[in-house]
Amino acid sequence: MELLERFAAGDLEAFEVLFRKHQKDVYAWIARIVRDTGIAEDLTVETFWRIYKHRAGFKPDGNFRAWARRIATNAALDHLRHSRQETTLPENLPSAPRPDGAVGRETRDSIRRAFHELPAKYRLVATLALVEEESYVDIAQAAGISESLVKVRVFRAVRMLRKKLNFLRPEVATK
């Protein structure tokens, strides 16, 4: 019996093989969304718990990675919904080098705050599309929505950010 068939039938050893194979990918995807490595670890375990729970619904000829990513996205989205007011963005995360001539610290804090205040579903697409530069196709597949809806949500997220950061208009205009 194939690995995915054994997993769908409830074989714990098959699940362990799949867990070890995909945990890094699921973790990295969740970390990009929630932007906290500790929370990402917990949500990775939560994701695989959901995967195991719903194993009967998985078609063994399907794409496990895509299925896992979709469940991971839902778990991360649930987290964003419930922790909107509490989460802070840690500064010590591994990140890309910041270009010279960047905006000032206060401005960055304001942008970060405004970003944090976005409703979860907009923050999800804004993070993945604008910050992480994931393709709309990948985001759509992971979030279980159409590509055009991803575009709409990105557009709305940008509009909301622009509205919240209205006082930055002169700076935005000169960029």
Place this chain on the structure above:
Amino acid sequence: MSNEEIKIVKELLKQAVTPMQNIELSRDLWPQMLRKLEEQPLPIHNVSWLDWALASLAAAALLFFPGIIPALFYHL
């Protein structure tokens, strides 16, 4: 709102919320997974509360009105 404005907001956003690169999982999470499976065992079958309620009603009906059993067999 133009694509140019989206680009500007995107650029500002990327300076405030820096992209996460080279995210590596530092440890194996399988032991944590096993603990969670032990703490929150999964139901053997995913049976909804409605199914349980219907099954309970049927069992109660058979218990309190055993006279319906022959009728039930007749219709089977």
